Amino acid sequence: MENKSTVENNLVEIKEKIEFLENLYKLRKNEEITDFNDGLILRYVEIDSSEIRELNENIALKGAVSYAYGLMGGKTGILILRDVVPKKFRRYVAIHETVEVVTGNHWYAVQDEFKAAEKELSKENFKEYCEFRLKMHKNNIKTVKEIRGWVSARTKRVLSNVQKELGIVLRKRPDQP
């Protein structure tokens, strides 16, 4: 169990992170992009990952950061890393982050993100999107398995093919070393 001072330190860290992102968002507010999906308004700004390097080096892998606090009338903001996420995929990253901010549930976010991408992207681009997403979790088999539980049968098939191509092995036979 974490002791009190560790918890307090973490809270200070989270508060500083939110303030940092909030300020960055404010600076870019005039470049805000608005989009829509399934009754949701998507609003985000695009930044370079170098701008948030001091926050956390793992963030760059994910392609976006979002912050949210104060459930009622609180402040939220989504920042997408343009050097990490190709332009044609930013909408789906925005859907993920928006659903996550609204529901607080990462798996609902995965579900809606893949649903929209599967519906809207060409076959070729959708496969590329699956590659882009799975590469983020190449070293986390548990996450790859969980994603499969939240997507359609068609998406699951595309993900399976991409997994094979990327060499992501979900299950090893017991006799394998």
Ligand SMILES: [Zn+2]
């Ligand atoms: Zn998420």
